[in-house]
Amino acid sequence: EVQLVESGGGLVKPGGSLRLSCAASGFTFSSYNMNWVRQAPGKGLEWVSSISSSSSYIYYADSMKGRFTISRDNAKNSLYLQMNSLRAEDTAVYYCARGDGYNPNGSFDYWGQGTLVTVSS
Amino acid sequence: QSVLTQPPSASGTPGQRVTISCSGSSSNIGSNYVYWYQQLPGTAPKLLIYRNNQRPSGVPDRFSGSKSGTSASLAISGLRSEDEADYYCATWDDSLSGPVFGGGTKLTVL
Numbered sequence: 001e002v003q004l005v006e007s008g009g010g011l012v013k014p015g016g017s018l019r020l021s022c023a024a025s026g027f028t029f030s031s032y033n034m035n036w037v038r039q040a041p042g043k044g045l046e047w048v049s050s051i052s053s054s055s056s057y058i059y060y061a062d063s064m065k066g067r068f069t070i071s072r073d074n075a076k077n078s079l080y081l082q083m084n085s086l087r088a089e090d091t092a093v094y095y096c097a098r099g100d101g102y103n104p105n106g107s108f109d110y111w112g113q114g115t116l117v118t119v120s121s
Numbered sequence: 122q123s124v125l126t127q128p129p130s131a132s133g134t135p136g137q138r139v140t141i142s143c144s145g146s147s148s149n150i151g152s153n154y155v156y157w158y159q160q161l162p163g164t165a166p167k168l169l170i171y172r173n174n175q176r177p178s179g180v181p182d183r184f185s186g187s188k189s190g191t192s193a194s195l196a197i198s199g200l201r202s203e204d205e206a207d208y209y210c211a212t213w214d215d216s217l218s219g220p221v222f223g224g225g226t227k228l229t230v231l
Contacts, residue, residue: 035220037166044123044207044209044222044223044224044225045158045160045166045209045211045222045225046222047211047219047220047221047222050219050220059218059219060219061219062217095165095166100171104213104219104220105153105154105213105220106153106154106156106211106212106213106214106220106221107154107156107168107171107172107211108156108158108166108168108211108220109168109171109177110168111165111166111167112165113165114165
């Protein structure tokens with residue numbers, strides 16, 4: 001059974017940093033692209049970042065470029081999101097999602113339960 | 122403002138057929154597969170339709186997807202109360218080099 005478990009969310013002050021983790025199990029992690037998608041309270045889904053299976057291709061949404069860094073450790077079956085210079089508008093539930101295939105393509109076939117990030121003073 | 126355009130709401134009575142549209146452009150829907158996600162209240166999204174019209178294992182055949190040109194649609198037949206949820210379309214955008222979502226459609230079963 002595919003499982004994705006996010007952790008690392010919490011309350012952080014504006015300008016602060018946070019590192020999210022996603023522990024994957026139930027599939028060959030190194031064969032799939034991985035993604036972060038967020039959802040602000042009461043709002044729709046917003047793509048954050050994607051990384052290919054071998055980390056060769058990395059993509060970010062414009063509003064995250066330069067502040068967020070996605071990475072993965074295939075030996076540990078883990079996905080990460082380092083978030084710096086956080087703003088109030090980054091407040092959201094952050095989902096880890098598996099993509100279909102080696103390279104990001106807009107598909108998210110399994111999702112974690114999400115971790116809440118709150119940016120507030 | 123989402124790159125893909127969906128109606129904010131849709132509704133139907135039990136047993137009815139409802140369709141939800143998703144409009145894009147040549148750089149996204151026009152040249153890539155479309156995916157649909159269902160998000161029940163308080164839960165994580167779930168893949169409903171992949172590669173325009175394919176259903177993952179376990180998704181009832183009441184749900185169907187289609188694509189034509191730069192638009193796509195999700196159809197739900199035999200509407201049931203448990204279908205009440207938010208529905209999102211998504212695809213890859215070649216110009217933006219990343220996935221894009223529709224704004225979501227809240228489906229109400231009357």
